[in-house]
Amino acid sequence: MDVKSNARPKLQLEIQSDTLRRGFALIAQNMTTIRLSHDPIIIPEPFMEVYHCRGKIQQALKAEESDILRAELQLLVDFQDQYMKETIKTIDQFISNGYIEFEWLWAIFPPGELVVIENVSASDAPIQWCAIVKAFEFKTLDSGAQVWSLTLMHTGFNGLRLGKTETKLSFPAFSNNIGISRLPAYPLKYCKDEIWVQQEAIRRGRSYETYCLASSRAKESPVGTPMWHAGPIWTERRVIVDFEGFFEHSPMSNTATSITQLGASFTLSSLSEDELLTCPPLVPAYSFTSRQWCFVFIDDLSKIVWKPQIFEQLQIDEEMKGALQGLVRGYSTHAVLFDDFIEGKGRGLVFLLHGPPGCGKTMTAESISESLEKPLYHVSGGELGASVESIQDALETAFERATRWDTILLLDEADAFLARRDGADIERNSLIAVFLRLLEYQSGIVFLTTNRPSDFDPAFESRIHLQISFSRLDASKRELIWKLLAQKNGGCNLSPEQSKALGKLPLDGRRIKNILRLASLFAANRIQGSSKANGDAGDLLVDNRETDVVMEFGDIKKVLPFAITRLENAKRAQEEYIETEDLPAALADLMAEFSLK
Template identity: 30%
Template sequence: MPGKGAQNGTNGSHRQDLAPEGSLTSFKNLYQGPQDSNKKWTWLEKEPKDVADAAENEETAQHALITRLQKANDSRKKFEIHSIIIQSPWLKEALAEILQDYPGIHCGLKRLEFEAPFRPFVHRWPQLLAYRARKDLDATTAEHIELLYNVLVEELKDVIKTLEDYVDHGIVTYDHIWVIYQPGDIIYSDSQNGAHGVYKLTSGAYVETRCGKAYKLNVEAIDWNGNSFGRTAEFIRVWEFRGTAPILGLSAFPLSFHPYEAKVRELLISRGKKFEALAGCHYKSYDGFAVTWDREGNEMPYMCTGRIIVDSDSFRRFSHQGNPKKLDIESAADMKYVFGKQAKEERLRLTEDHHLLCLPRVRGYSLKKKQWLLFYLDLIEDIKFNDNAFASLVLPEDQKELILSFAESQAMEQSSFDDMISGKGRGHITLLSGPPGVGKTLTAESVAEHMRCPLFMMSSGDLGTDANSVESKLTNILEMITKWHAVLLLDECDVFLEARSTHDLERNKLVSIFLRVLEYYEGLLFLTTNRIDNIDAAFQSRIHVSLAYPDLTAASRKSIWEGFLKACGGTEGWTERDVAELAEMELNGRQIKNVLKSASLLAARNKEGVSRKCVDMVLGIEKRRPGVAVGF
């Protein structure tokens, strides 16, 4: 076979001596060589001759600590310490106590390394001095602590002196701002749109953003996500500044610097208890600025007044902005949870330390604005209900008694009546029909006020006209208000009630969706319409009570005039004849309210009470307005 051997040559015989790829139980060292023309490293089989021996070896391992030096940027010294390696087990045991709970530090590591600017030692310098002064230390620990102290005091003396000067004078520079922020400190800040609060500092770092340079504080606060309490991660930026700045003028500073620290703690603990009490679902009143979001998700102030629902769980499920973060429950293991149907006091327990760290805002829904918002705790108040709202309703007594019995029975879940299919047909639907301004909407409002429950007003405009989106929105709304035990008012619902036809298939689909979803609604629903004659037959079978509101009589109008006059400041200066004459005018309830509202504004300008003269002036203007008929 000489031809074949000649063909393979030397390379062929060499390949025959090699083991199969990856089969040897061994390893091969390759050494980094120079870069090639493409700036990629080459790798060599032989060790380069210009490489120095390793600096750390058996000899260096004997020392209690190793200091690694680098060329100094300071012209006053040749070298400065780059890092310190702690090798002494006595030092490690001591530092475990000195640096206890300092984030990112674990003194049990075999190789314990600290890099300049040695922030843990700067922040815990008083603890190091106190430990060094102890009389109960064994000789080796005392010697090693003294050794570490001598190394650090030379390196950190300028920083320590700077920190002492800053504290004494209440100022700080941006370059040294990190010295006043010790991880674990309680940080005071009013950065959340003016809402003051305190947070627990976890770490800090200099960062660059699109808006400029800043020192970023990573902090923790106590939050409620709708299901449980826990720690949530937040951050605060202290923007770069020139020269020195007052510590108390920073957007965040340690609470210990606050001149009224004790008072601030007392106020925030009290507010934290309110935060805890508002966990769950609550019907409240609000007046002031809240927080909404722009299209990019940035927070914006938003003026909000009226009734609100505080509900983080529904916020998480139905809001598309600012959803609650996932809370770190494990790090809040000292919180006690008792789940189930126990009383709120047993179910939710926070300590005063937790109350101090509670966020200054809660999540909820504005019934007036129909928006999900963040509400400041300090502006949330209990509702002052109008106890005479239902009594002042101008309706026959038998109708009022019927409406109230249905409402109270539904609210107290006294009725056990159900459909053949469980959960179907358990709601109560009342249809209110009649001309505008006769009290249809006021009836639903009065019922909700009497029952002290929320009133959710919905119109066809809130649902849209697309069949798919209507079903989704309606399902979500009904789920929310069922949870809130709210009264639902679907005002001017003609688009959904009108009889289906063979020509408008899209509107037929809307009506069918509305019928199907309402079948499983378990709450109290009021429907109002001006066109009762054209209701779909399927709706007529689902309506439990239908009340027709006739045009107002003179007696009804007189009662309405008297009610609104009392609301405007009383009937002083008014005679029975004045009210009787006004009652003869063919005005509906809404028109009467608008007239008196205009008259009260006119009276306020003249700094007097609402008089017949003011009312007559407004009525005279209304009579001259084109298209408006005011009858006598």
């Protein structure tokens, strides 16, 4: 180990005696860093394995009845006195003061040691959990950097089996000494709250076991992380905890797939306290917000707070709204009363929503999701892949997940799957046939959205239970959207005059929401007194943090010119579909009305 430059060559201990090799192999059976079956057993300096076994060597020496083995064990004791005395003295001095140097890190991580790991980045607060040391090895990376690699064993679940698995941590080189309890992982015995940490780990382990035994659970989580030990934290909302789905579909699932099963079978509360103690604090989940797999902290998970009142705020034709509500309520109470001649066929509800962007299609699906207290699983047609084969696989996965998770499926931009079949395009016809089959045999609620309802295949007529046509928002509906969203997202109570003036702007619901989001960021920067408050509003687009800052009407007025200029530029570049030609004129009228220069 070239941690420090030494003039003399490195030493190594060779155990050549058959008697001592067998005796030492029994004493050091947990040591995985040396080959105990080899002849001779070779232990390189600084003789870590002898250091970790010195207590057991003394015990064996006292208990051994064989004179031959006892004499050879005494040789190991003498070896420590001759070659390890200064090492042991140095290490003991550091440990007695609660510190350690990089060179001697190995001394506090013997195999079998219970350690506490801190600062897993999936929560705002530091997380502490426990694992058991399997191995601790010195490594020199390709870059030349020197690290200690710690292999830990802990309880894990791979979607099929509950058992033991491994995880690794690295300790980059550091100068001077460091407090042992300041390390990212350290022996639990050095933790000042040792008993409390163990109790919390066992309590959390029971929750982990519960999530393992449930097929999937929808929850809310404030944050999530794409990595197991590190990585950026993003804000999450609703997630579905699903081990099986994670290990089947997630590209990150090689994190902990190697499981040594604890037993032939297990039931709730079957884990011992020692096994519960080493359950990880994170569980894999699919985020309905970011639409990707992540890890979430168990203690951050909470029941979903549903918002059924959103349906009342839905701005669509009242007659159609009543029909939609009646169908959904009937389905939720009598879902299994009707079946096709073929079992399992025709039990679901399929809605087709068509109309221009930002007119309420997504909010319609969201409102039904809230009223039924089922998560909305949003899949965009553009995210399913490029080839027919990949799209078919992605569609089948989406329908399978929606069934397993008991969600409402929103398949956005479904034009490619709904379009009329063409006799010359065999692959595309095959894709449509697959989609028809999936619709026919699904048993949940599916929302499809399209901008071309007149072009879809006639075969879909019999699969769709209700079509809802959306028109562009008129001024009165836009006025209400401004009022509701400003109050909900920024705590801003617009006056009737203000909401009426804003309603005159020919913007769709999505753009209204985006402008209010930008205004809330402007308000946050204004109140925090940051430099961004005096800068270009465009700079605020990079900030995506949530805020509880109360927004004012002035914040909306400040960002409107920038937001609308951006829309006009996008229209001229044909990057966005914007039908209205009088947006700048409407903005000028609003600015004049409220004296904004």
